[in-house]
Amino acid sequence: MFRKTTPGIFQRSEPQMGQCRATSVLLLFALTASKGLQSPVGGKEAWDYVEVRDGAHMFWWLYYADSQFVNYQEFPLVMWLQGGPGGSGTGFGNFAEIGPLTLDLKPRNSSWVQAANLLFVDNPVGSGFSYCDKPDCYATNVATVASDMLTLLKRFFAKVDEFQSVPFYIFSESYGGKMAAAISLELTKAIAQGEVKCKFAGVALGDSWISPVDSVMTWGPYLHAISLLDDHGLNEVNSAAEAVKHAVEQQQFQKATELWSAAESAVEQNSNGVNFYNILSQTAEDTWASSEGKNLISLQALRHIRPLQSQSLNELMNGPIREKLRIIPENVTWGGQSDEVFRYMAGDFMRPVVNIVDQLLTAGVNVTVYNGQLDLIVDTIGQELWVQKLKWKGLPAFNKLSWTALDDPTSPGVTGAFVKTHQNFAFYWILKAGHMIPSDQGPMAFQMMKMITQQV
Numbered sequence: 001m002f003r004k005t006t007p008g009i010f011q012r013s014e015p016q017m018g019q020c021r022a023t024s025v026l027l028l029f030a031l032t033a034s035k036g037l038q039s040p041v042g043g044k045e046a047w048d049y050v051e052v053r054d055g056a057h058m059f060w061w062l063y064y065a066d067s068q069f070v071n072y073q074e075f076p077l078v079m080w081l082q083g084g085p086g087g088s089g090t091g092f093g094n095f096a097e098i099g100p101l102t103l104d105l106k107p108r109n110s111s112w113v114q115a116a117n118l119l120f121v122d123n124p125v126g127s128g129f130s131y132c133d134k135p136d137c138y139a140t141n142v143a144t145v146a147s148d149m150l151t152l153l154k155r156f157f158a159k160v161d162e163f164q165s166v167p168f169y170i171f172s173e174s175y176g177g178k179m180a181a182a183i184s185l186e187l188t189k190a191i192a193q194g195e196v197k198c199k200f201a202g203v204a205l206g207d208s209w210i211s212p213v214d215s216v217m218t219w220g221p222y223l224h225a226i227s228l229l230d231d232h233g234l235n236e237v238n239s240a241a242e243a244v245k246h247a248v249e250q251q252q253f254q255k256a257t258e259l260w261s262a263a264e265s266a267v268e269q270n271s272n273g274v275n276f277y278n279i280l281s282q283t284a285e286d287t288w289a290s291s292e293g294k295n296l297i298s299l300q301a302l303r304h305i306r307p308l309q310s311q312s313l314n315e316l317m318n319g320p321i322r323e324k325l326r327i328i329p330e331n332v333t334w335g336g337q338s339d340e341v342f343r344y345m346a347g348d349f350m351r352p353v354v355n356i357v358d359q360l361l362t363a364g365v366n367v368t369v370y371n372g373q374l375d376l377i378v379d380t381i382g383q384e385l386w387v388q389k390l391k392w393k394g395l396p397a398f399n400k401l402s403w404t405a406l407d408d409p410t411s412p413g414v415t416g417a418f419v420k421t422h423q424n425f426a427f428y429w430i431l432k433a434g435h436m437i438p439s440d441q442g443p444m445a446f447q448m449m450k451m452i453t454q455q456v
Contacts (some may be wrong), residue, residue: 027284030324043100043113045073047325052148055133057126060152061090062160063100063118072117072445076201076453077166081183085307085345086338088128091317093173097438100329103312105320106339107166110442115450119156119161122347123179123182126337128317129328132169140345140351150190157198167201169453174378174435175349177208181356188363195349202424204452207378207435211213211352211386213248213256216241216263218381223271228279233270240266248350256278256350264303267376276377303418309335327371354386357408361425368426368452372433380429387427398422405430408441416444419451426452 044064049057065075080098082089095103098112099120112118115249122128124139125148132138137194139145139428157164172180184203190196209215220237229237239261247256267274317334327333360367369387371380388395401420408416418429428448430437438445450456 006083011058020127034187046160047327050152052125052151053137056137056148057131057133057149058121058123058125058152059090059129060119060121060156061094062120063113064102065115066113066119073162073166075453076116076169077119077163077171078112078116078171078449078453080174081121081170081176081180082127082308083172083173083176084127084308084338084342085124085179085349086127087176088122088172088317088335088338089130089176090122091313091334092308094118095313095316097173097436097442098228103233103310103316105316108442110438110446112438112446112449115446115455116453117166121149121152123152124341126341126344127335128338129325129334131329131332131337133342138340140344141178141348142182142351145179148181149183150186150196153187153198154190157196161197164197165199167453168198169201170203170207170421171435171449172204172208173206175209177205178210178353180205180208181210181353181360184365185359185363188360188365200365202452203360204368204370204449205357205373206437207375208369208383209349210357210379211354211382211389212260212350213245213352214385215378215382216260218385219263219267219376219381221375222379223267223274223279226279228266228274229267230270230364233266236251236270237263237266247350253350254347257346260350274376275434277323278372278374278440279376280374280434281311293407299364309338345396352386354389358391361390361394364424366424366426366452368428369456370428370430370437370448372435373429373431374434374439374440377435392422392425394423394425398425403427406444407449409447414419416441417448 033126043066045062047059049059052058052304066071067075080089080093082093093099095101099118100108100111100113102108122130124145126132139148168183170180180203184200187196187200191198191200191453220229220234220241223237224234240259244263247253247259264276267276273282309365314335322328324335357367369377369383371383374378398420401422401427403418403420405415406417406419416431420427430441430444430448433440433444447456
């Protein structure tokens with residue numbers, strides 16, 4: 001634990017939760033003053049490592065809900081999982097999306113910490129500040145990812161036991177959704193068997209890589225419909241997508257991953273570099289230039305991990321944040337193993353997990369799907385396709401419902417999203433948002449989170 005002595009300075013005191021460290025206020029020492037944070041942001045934190053397997057170390061960071069009027073235990077606990085695989089929740093999700101501070105270390109108006117305790121975890125092992133001591137420690141499939149997270153959650157709820165009775169939700173983004181589905185299923189089983197003490201309340205799958213082939217197969221039609229592909233480009237993209245589909249049908253998932261990267265190249269070349277994370281922008285020219293000579297797996301990491309590790313975020317995490325945390329090993333660099341994480345997971349990357357979502361719904365777990373209108377990599381059309389593949393008994397009734405319009409919290413009377421809910425399944429369509437919904441539409445994402453966690 002750290003004990004506050006003078007403004008912005010912390011001294012070490014004996015830890016009260018194993019090796020967990022905590023702060024009494026959210027300050028990044030005196031360094032934050034020079035980076036634009038003018039006043040403290042009240043809030044308690046904790047962070048630690050868990051060795052989930054021999055040589056595999058996973059890092060977590062907890063922010064307690066920050067309210068002057070309500071005790072933190074009256075708010076839910078929300079765990080956030082980033083995509084990639086290889087993206088860092090403690091970095092990108094924290095400072096670029098939903099954490100209490102922005103990249104400039106200024107208070108975020110739409111931070112989820114106003115209505116939830118936030119748990120960021122760098123997973124799979126090797127992402128962010130998590131690290132592997134040896135090559136065989138990297139996860140190669142989502143089953144290992146789920147097993148690792150279950151080990152972490154067992155330790156977390158045992159050490160920070162005041163959260164055992166607090167409603168626990170898993171929120172995710174991109175590949176994080178695929179991991180979240182698998183983790184949720186294993187957690188549900190572990191709770192039933194008495195292996196984990198927690199009050200699991202639901203999982204939210206944001207722009208999630210649940211059925212990769214459904215996303216890929218809809219890229220062409222989607223871009224053609226909004227005038228970002230001509231007929232020639234549509235044919236090329238559709239042809240590349242069909243190759244991906246064939247490989248998936250043949251269970252050749254490593255090959256499917258490589259062909260997926262080729263399909264992305266076809267999209268970029270025929271659309272003059274449309275950005276996969278938001279169709280209203282283009283891929284940066286330096287990314288195009290640095291992609292030359294890369295093999296397909298390396299190119300995937302460049303496209304889908306680099307956006308989560310900007311230079312400014314790298315400097316923040318490996319500078320002031322590293323100094324604040326004081327537990328990061330000297331030989332570990334934030335994000336330094338992310339490319340390896342992606343490479344080791346490549347053989348499992350294109351494998352669908354629709355069946356896992358089905359099992360969650362059948363088990364009575366609350367499942368939410370939410371998607372950004374402007375996302376391409378996991379477009380809404382593809383999400384709707386895999387939802388229709390569910391064998392869940394409530395699907396016919398869900399399909400008969402009309403959606404409900406939700407006002408944009410910042411513009412009353414202006415629609416910010418649509419939602420449809422039936423039994424333990426919900427779908428949110430978030431307008432004017434790309435792949436990273438909290439980054440693009442922070443207030444709407446915050447409102448959605450409160451609705452999902454039953455605070456509205």
